[in-house]
Amino acid sequence: MSYDHKSIEKKWQDKWDKEELYKTDDLSKKPKYYCLDMFPYPSGAGLHVGHPEGYTATDIVSRYKRMNGFEVLHPMGWDAFGLPAENYAIKTGVPPEKSTRDNIKTFKRQIKSLGLSYDWSREFATCDLDYYKWTQWFFLLFYKKGLAYRKEAKVNWCESCKTVLANEQVIDDHCERCNNQVVQKNLKQWFFKTTAYADRLVDDLEKIDFPEKLKLMQKNWIGRKEWIDITYPLKDLDREIVVSTTRPDTNFGATFVVIAPENELLNAQDDFVPKEQREEVDAYINEALKKTELERVSEGRKKSGVFTGRYAVNKLNNTKLPIYVADFVLNTVGTGMVVGVPGHDMRDFEFAKACDLPIKRVVVGPDGDTTDITDAHQVQEDAGTMINSDFLDGLEISVAISKMMDYLEEKGWGKRTIRYHLRDWLISRQRYWGTPIPIVYCDECGELPLSTDELPVVLPTDVDFKPTGESPLKGSKTFHEVTCPKCGKSGEGVKRESDTLDTFVCSSWYFFRYLDSKNEQEFCSKEKIQKWMPVDLYVGGAEHAVGHLIYSRFFTKVLYDEGLCGVDEPFKRLINQGLIMAEDGRKMSKSLGNVINPDEVVYEYGADTMRMYEMFMGPLEDSKPWDTKGIMGIKRFLDKVWGIAEKKDLEDNESEKSLEKVLIKTIKKVTEDIESLSLNTAISAMMIFLNAFQKSEAADKKSFETFLLILSPFAPHLTEEIWEKLGHKNSIFKESWPQYNEALLVEDQMEIPIQINGKVRGTIMVASDSTEEDIIALAKEVKNVQKFIEGKEIKKTIYVEGRLLNFVVI
RNA sequence: GGGAGUGUGGCGGAAUGGUAUACGCGUUGGACUUAAAAUCCAAUGGUCUUAUGACCUUGAGGGUUCGAGUCCCUCCACUCCCACCA
Numbered sequence: 062m063s064y065d066h067k068s069i070e071k072k073w074q075d076k077w078d079k080e081e082l083y084k085t086d087d088l089s090k091k092p093k094y095y096c097l098d099m100f101p102y103p104s105g106a107g108l109h110v111g112h113p114e115g116y117t118a119t120d121i122v123s124r125y126k127r128m129n130g131f132e133v134l135h136p137m138g139w140d141a142f143g144l145p146a147e148n149y150a151i152k153t154g155v156p157p158e159k160s161t162r163d164n165i166k167t168f169k170r171q172i173k174s175l176g177l178s179y180d181w182s183r184e185f186a187t188c189d190l191d192y193y194k195w196t197q198w199f200f201l202l203f204y205k206k207g208l209a210y211r212k213e214a215k216v217n218w219c220e221s222c223k224t225v226l227a228n229e230q231v232i233d234d235h236c237e238r239c240n241n242q243v244v245q246k247n248l249k250q251w252f253f254k255t256t257a258y259a260d261r262l263v264d265d266l267e268k269i270d271f272p273e274k275l276k277l278m279q280k281n282w283i284g285r286k287e288w289i290d291i292t293y294p295l296k297d298l299d300r301e302i303v304v305s306t307t308r309p310d311t312n313f314g315a316t317f318v319v320i321a322p323e324n325e326l327l328n329a330q331d332d333f334v335p336k337e338q339r340e341e342v343d344a345y346i347n348e349a350l351k352k353t354e355l356e357r358v359s360e361g362r363k364k365s366g367v368f369t370g371r372y373a374v375n376k377l378n379n380t381k382l383p384i385y386v387a388d389f390v391l392n393t394v395g396t397g398m399v400v401g402v403p404g405h406d407m408r409d410f411e412f413a414k415a416c417d418l419p420i421k422r423v424v425v426g427p428d429g430d431t432t433d434i435t436d437a438h439q440v441q442e443d444a445g446t447m448i449n450s451d452f453l454d455g456l457e458i459s460v461a462i463s464k465m466m467d468y469l470e471e472k473g474w475g476k477r478t479i480r481y482h483l484r485d486w487l488i489s490r491q492r493y494w495g496t497p498i499p500i501v502y503c504d505e506c507g508e509l510p511l512s513t514d515e516l517p518v519v520l521p522t523d524v525d526f527k528p529t530g531e532s533p534l535k536g537s538k539t540f541h542e543v544t545c546p547k548c549g550k551s552g553e554g555v556k557r558e559s560d561t562l563d564t565f566v567c568s569s570w571y572f573f574r575y576l577d578s579k580n581e582q583e584f585c586s587k588e589k590i591q592k593w594m595p596v597d598l599y600v601g602g603a604e605h606a607v608g609h610l611i612y613s614r615f616f617t618k619v620l621y622d623e624g625l626c627g628v629d630e631p632f633k634r635l636i637n638q639g640l641i642m643a644e645d646g647r648k649m650s651k652s653l654g655n656v657i658n659p660d661e662v663v664y665e666y667g668a669d670t671m672r673m674y675e676m677f678m679g680p681l682e683d684s685k686p687w688d689t690k691g692i693m694g695i696k697r698f699l700d701k702v703w704g705i706a707e708k709k710d711l712e713d714n715e716s717e718k719s720l721e722k723v724l725i726k727t728i729k730k731v732t733e734d735i736e737s738l739s740l741n742t743a744i745s746a747m748m749i750f751l752n753a754f755q756k757s758e759a760a761d762k763k764s765f766e767t768f769l770l771i772l773s774p775f776a777p778h779l780t781e782e783i784w785e786k787l788g789h790k791n792s793i794f795k796e797s798w799p800q801y802n803e804a805l806l807v808e809d810q811m812e813i814p815i816q817i818n819g820k821v822r823g824t825i826m827v828a829s830d831s832t833e834e835d836i837i838a839l840a841k842e843v844k845n846v847q848k849f850i851e852g853k854e855i856k857k858t859i860y861v862e863g864r865l866l867n868f869v870v871i
Numbered sequence: 872g873g874g875a876g877u878g879u880g881g882c883g884g885a886a887u888g889g890u891a892u893a894c895g896c897g898u899u900g901g902a903c904u905u906a907a908a909a910u911c912c913a914a915u916g917g918u919c920u921u922a923u924g925a926c927c928u929u930g931a932g933g934g935u936u937c938g939a940g941u942c943c944c945u946c947c948a949c950u951c952c953c954a955c956c957a
Contacts, residue, residue: 063909274875278952281874286956306957319957364955394956401957407872408955442872482956606952677895679884684950688883694895697910704910742885745894752894814890819938821890845924859937865889869937 064703066667070778074176082792083178087589089132095593096123096133097572097632099601099609102140103164105149108171109649110657110675110687115600115638117672118681118738120177122598124774125735127178128798134593136575137172137179139165139186142193142564147494150526157494158522161188171660176668176777178794183578187567192574193496194517195584196567199616201499204510208254208619211508214487218246224528225491244351251489251498251560255615259283259481261629262614270634272682275606282607284482288395289466291475293318293373296381298332302373305395305478308402309469310461313450314423317401318373318384319366319412321392322349327369338370342386349388364389364412376474377451387412395480404434405441423450424458486612488563493524493533495561503545504554511546518557534559569612572596572631573620587625596632603637610635636738639684641675646686657687669776670696676740676775698748699779701755702772706783711762721805723753724764728801731771740775747772762787767799815840816867817849833860840866 077083096119101112123135146157146164165186172179185192203209217226219236226236226243236243255262263283266276290305291312304318320326326333327346334342345367366387373382382400389408390399403413403420413420420434424445431448434440447453452468453461469475489498497518499511511518521537534540540559544551576589613631621629642648643655650656662671674695679685705711727750734743750768754760766787773780773793784793807829813836814824823843827836837858840846850870857869 274952277875281953284956288957304957308957389955391956399957406957408957411955480956482953603951677883683877683884685883688896691883691896698895700910741883742894745885748894812890816889816938819889819936824890857937859889861889865938867889867937 063700064779066669066778067664069782070174070176070668073778073781074173077176077178077792080792081182082794083135083180084182085134085136085180086132087592091130091132093593093597094123094126094131094133095596095598096126096135097575097596097599098137099599099605100138100140100568100571101168102143102145103161103168104145105160105164106651107164107167108659110659110662111602111638111641111649112172113175113659113671114641114675114681115602116172116175116177117675118636118638118740119598119600120175120672121676121735121740121774122738123178124777124794125798127794128770128774128796130797134575135179136183137177137181138184138571138575139168139188140564140568140571141165141186141188142495142561142567144492144494147492147526150494151528154526156522157526158188161186161494174660174663174668175672178777183575185574185578187496187564187571188494190517190519191581193520193567195574196496196562196570197499197516197518198513198584199566199570200496200562201510201513201516202623203253203619204500206619206623208257209251209488210254211249211251213247214250214252215245216248216250216491217243219243223530248491250487251558252485253488253566253615255486255611256481256483258615258618259285259483261618262483262611265614265618265630269630269632271610271632272635272637275603275610275635275637278606279611282483282611286480286482287466288478288480289469289475290396290478291400291469293375293382295333296372296374298371300333302326302384302398303396304373304398304400305480306400308406308462309465309475310447310453310458311402311405311423311450312375312377312400312465313453314402314404314421315375315380315382315400316403316413316419316421317416318382319387319390319399319401319409320369320384321390321397322346322386322388323392324386324397327386333369333371335370338368341367342369345386352388364408364415366412366416368416376472383418385412385416393484403440407437407440407442410434410437410440421449423448486563486565486615488566489558489560490563491532492561493520493526495564496520496567497534497540497561498558500558501543501546502556502558503548503550505550506545506547509546515546520561532559532561534561565608565612568609569616572599572613573626590626594626595628595630597634599632599635600638601635602640606637637682639680639682641678642684642686644687644689649687657689662692666692666696667699667778669699669779673699673744673775677744679741681738681740695744698751699776701751702769702776703779703783705754705760705765706786711760711765711787713763714759714761717757717759720753720757720760720764722808723750724767725801725803725806728767728771728799729803732798732801735774744775747775769793770796770799811863813840813863814865815843815846816865817846818869819867822846822849829863836860836866840868 098116098119119135123133126133141161146161149155149160150157187193200209219226219239219241221239221241235241263280263285266279286307288305288307289309290303291309292301292303294301322345327342364387366385369384369386371384373384375382389412390397401409401412403409403418404422405424410420422431422434424441425431425448426439426441427445430439443458445458447456447458447461453464456464466475466477470477497520499516499518501509501511503509521534521540523539524533524537526533529536541556543555543557545555570584573585573590576593577585580586617626617631618629620626643653645655647653647655659671670692674692677695727746730746731743734740754764769780769783770793781793809829810826811829812824812826814821816822823845825839825843827839841850850868853870855868855870859867
């Protein structure tokens with residue numbers, strides 16, 4: 062018996078809206094629960110089936126928490142600035158503002174069709190003027206605290222499109238749009254000093270409930286390690302160089318030093334490179350700098366380099382190390398120089414082979430090999446015993462590392478330092494569709510921040526989106542009408558910053574704005590922060606592991622230090638939902654034509670079926686393939702529920718004992734499963750109950766109503782409709798979550814499997830209060846058991862209370 | 872190259888070290904129907920067996936344990952993240 066999902070779902074969505082059923086009360090005395098989804102980027106493609114997965118999970122938790130007496134904050138908004146809208150504008154001429162607003166409309170309609178219990182009164186988009194005003198305010202806060210600064214950095218540049226490219230627009234070193242080769246260009250750019258918080262970002266991971274996998278990703282990304290800066294005197298020049306390493310243990314095996322082509326030591330003004338080598342070195346550097354990082358890596362790891370003409374002295378053994386310049390060394394790592402130990406580092410080995418440099422063994426091979434290293438397979442990197450290394454001989458590598466560090470520090474030749482893989486966050490973009498940066502440049506006074514009462518800096522509309530090679534805001538006439546905050550001059554010589562902010566800046570604080578989205582005086586009032594932070598549950602994709610989730614933590618820590626927020630971690634618990642794959646097991650993509658449109662599923666089967674199907678597919682965190690046939694299983698389940706409500710013979714009689722037990726088990730299982738977000742097994746449990754209910758001779762109204770309550774967070778429309786049909790005046794969501802009495806689960810009989818040597822040979826039914834002796838005696842009478850113990854010695858008997866009995870025989 | 876994870880029926884998946892395959896899909900048979908769909912009932916890991924039952928089975932191989940899908944070791948396959956990071 063199929064129910065009319067279209068009219069039922071529409072009816073309740075309208076009613077919930079009208080009655081503002083999900084509006085959150087800031088003044089409520091109930092305990093708070095902040096349940097948050099990662100807000101979507103409203104793309105032109107519309108909602109994807111991946112979105113409802115996370116949204117349904119948080120919706121179930123929100124409804125469940127409300128029924129458990131919590132005041133729940135469950136908001137939604139739009140991550141609205143970004144590149145796709147700008148690209149669309151370049152292609153079609155439609156302004157980003159227009160296409161973005163249209164997309165938001167579509168997204169909102171689609172999300173609403175799923176019956177999600179958001180408090181829409183708090184909605185905002187990051188491109189709203191009164192949102193990005195506060196994003197600018199955050200920039201000024203960071204600037205004031207010395208956490209925002211400007212320096213030269215490389216950008217990807219496409220000569221034919223005359224534009225800067227984001228990393229994701231560079232495909233295999235070529236421009237996504239025109240396929241032209243991408244080059245690197247230096248520009249002055251803005252940074253946030255995330256590195257200042259590196260330690261706390263690592264250490265505080267212990268305080269929060271994130272997936273271990275994600276914590277590890279963040280740890281590795283921040284990459285805190287102990288290094289040692291070693292000083293090397295130069296030969297024939299009264300100077301020293303500092304080379305940093307995490308592996309000083311192999312330093313007796315050093316045969317050369319390599320320096321990155323970008324390194325400033327190699328500048329023409331510096332006397333580091335002797336005259337006779339100048340030409341050759343410059344030629345090499347020019348070639349190297351033309352290549353992008355990607356190109357440098359992708360050349361099959363072929364090594365090249367030239368001798369600089371200079372030598373460093375290894376004080377450990379007074380050997381001369383020739384200094385080379387080579388592009389496999391990265392200037393951003395350590396001090397931009399590497400000591401080459403070709404015997405025990407693959408890259409150094411390849412380089413030594415390429416430049417015909419000597420190779421020295423200082424670690425014994427795994428098979429006791431102590432011969433000369435001539436072949437790549439002999440190169441050993443991270444384990445083994447030291448040899449040819451003076452005081453380190455015989456030590457394991459791990460021990461040798463700290464011993465060598467101690468020695469170098471004692472001698473005053475080196476100094477331990479903590480270094481990080483994390484770099485400062487490059488936040489400026491040479492783009493139009495983003496938050497303008499509130500900085501003014503004056504010919505007289507230089508770089509100046511605006512004061513906060515001059516905000517917002519409004520994004521102008523008199524802009525040509527077609528790329529010209531410069532930030533689009535540069536060409537606006539109105540935008541640069543500004544007076545210098547210091548000398549008051551205006552006109553020529555006073556200009557605004559024309560870069561915009563990375564959209565990740567906008568999304569680093571949006572979870573604060575929901576708390577107080579209409580506040581015109583502050584980004585959020587202190588009382589509201591005090592009341593609602595931290596977010597109790599945050600659900601979203603794993604792709605934000607080392608981006609958004611680090612930036613948001615960084616922002617919150619800055620606010621904490623500024624005394625504006627009482628907690629220094631924004632998210633108490635985080636869950637990553639897995640990808641939903643296409644039916645063919647591949648990723649859904651437009652080009653493969655295997656995309657499932659949620660609108661069609663909702664239209665055909667209803668929102669409740671769609672919601673429950675996505676929850677039933679498998680564990681929330683796993684990636685799993687879509688199966689259109691599988692939807693029918695859920696559809697049948699909901700139709701059955703409807704069918705029961707339609708039947709007139711639902712009586713107020715006493716429920717059967719056995720059915721009552723199944724119900725208690727179901728409440729317990731669903732309650733625990735929602736808490737742990739194991740929603741697939743919660744649904745199985747409800748199916749088991751429904752099967753039992755249908756089979757039961759005395760299926761009663763009371764049990765059915767209790768079942769509706771636990772089903773309601775999953776299938777809100779259907780349960781609400783049935784609730785009303787059964788004569789209730791108030792919304793089912795105003796009811797309390799059912800409690801269960803576990804004591805009623807105690808059975809007077811229990812089934813005990815009998816094992817012989819761990820193999821089940823029979824089962825017995827015994828009274829629940831039977832003693833071990835009783836059970837053993839009964840077990841020995843089972844025919845099949847006797848067959849296996851006859852004529853054998855029972856060596857040992859194991860009884861696990863209420864679980865099983867095992868005879869060990871020989 | 873580094874790090875993390877995953878391997879269970881035809882498929883998605885379930886199992887605090889204690890009766891592996893719950894729940895759903897699919898398939899097969901049956902009921903209802905002139906017929907089909909829908910619905911309902913039954914069966915459904917494999918091999919052997921008349922039945923009772925026996926043997927095998929959680930990627931492969933070993934180990935610990937009275938007992939292993941679960942813990943340990945070796946190997947194989949796949950997935951994700953990072954990556955010339957010194």
